[in-house]
Amino acid sequence: MTDALFPLDRGRVEVAPGAVHVPGWLSPERRRGLVEACRAWARGPVPIRHTVLPGGGVMSVRTVCLGWHWLPYRYARTADDVNGAPVAAFPGWLGDLGREAVAAAYGEDGGYRPDAALVNFYDGDARMGMHQDREERSAAPVVSLSIGDGCLFRFGNAQGRGRPYTDVRLESGDLFVFGGPSRFAYHGVPRVYPGTGDPAAGLRAGRLNITLRETGLSGGG
Ligand SMILES: O=C(O)CCC(=O)C(=O)O
Numbered sequence: 001m002t003d004a005l006f007p008l009d010r011g012r013v014e015v016a017p018g019a020v021h022v023p024g025w026l027s028p029e030r031r032r033g034l035v036e037a038c039r040a041w042a043r044g045p046v047p048i049r050h051t052v053l054p055g056g057g058v059m060s061v062r063t064v065c066l067g068w069h070w071l072p073y074r075y076a077r078t079a080d081d082v083n084g085a086p087v088a089a090f091p092g093w094l095g096d097l098g099r100e101a102v103a104a105a106y107g108e109d110g111g112y113r114p115d116a117a118l119v120n121f122y123d124g125d126a127r128m129g130m131h132q133d134r135e136e137r138s139a140a141p142v143v144s145l146s147i148g149d150g151c152l153f154r155f156g157n158a159q160g161r162g163r164p165y166t167d168v169r170l171e172s173g174d175l176f177v178f179g180g181p182s183r184f185a186y187h188g189v190p191r192v193y194p195g196t197g198d199p200a201a202g203l204r205a206g207r208l209n210i211t212l213r214e215t216g217l218s219g220g221g
């Protein structure tokens with residue numbers, strides 16, 4: 001697709017087929033609003049926490065979920081690995097933002113209806129290993145929004161954790177959408193760049209990443 005089709009998103013870069021980076025997509029007002037919303041979600045009903053993996057490893061990232069609670073490796077309506085509380089509702093406005101994001105990346109929203117969000121907080125030492133987002137029963141795209149410190153985002157292929165991959169620097173306000181042939185590509189965050197953030201967004205340190213997903217699940221999961 002050519003830039004001429006997206007006169008408002010000249011900066012969009014297709015990193016791989018179906019994987020689109022749109023730098024600076026979130027306005028400063030939206031960044032501030034999302035930071036405020038994330039602060040409230042982090043308090044509960046399920047407090048933000050480091051996810052414990054089945055082998056006993058502890059993720060360096062802290063996560064809180066909306067709509068559906070993700071735990072390794074499934075979704076549930078209650079935070080069975082935290083405090084058992086029902087997960088906070090997925091707000092309608094966040095679904096609207098997700099549709100807008102898909103339209104910015106692909107030129108149309110494709111009827112996107114996300115029903116789960118993972119809110120990840122990275123301090124300066126946090127990382128996320130190469131993984132696939134594959135607990136969803138839907139091939140709808142994942143929408144990723146970043147606020148605060150910049151990071152190195154590694155976007156690979158669907159076959160395995162290794163090469164070929166593309167290293168992308170994600171900065172505050174950036175949108176990254178991966179769907180279509182890239183939906184089940186491995187990806188990860190090998191490092192965060194402390195002190196490169198966006199204090200005006202209301203985050204003094206660290207990196208916030210929000211991913212929106214369609215789980216394809218219904219009822220209690
Ligand atoms: O922090 C990011 O940019 C990616 C997060 C991610 O891959 C996930 O939550 O599954």
Ligand SMILES: [Fe+2]
Pocket residue numbers: 131132133187
């Ligand atoms: Fe992921």
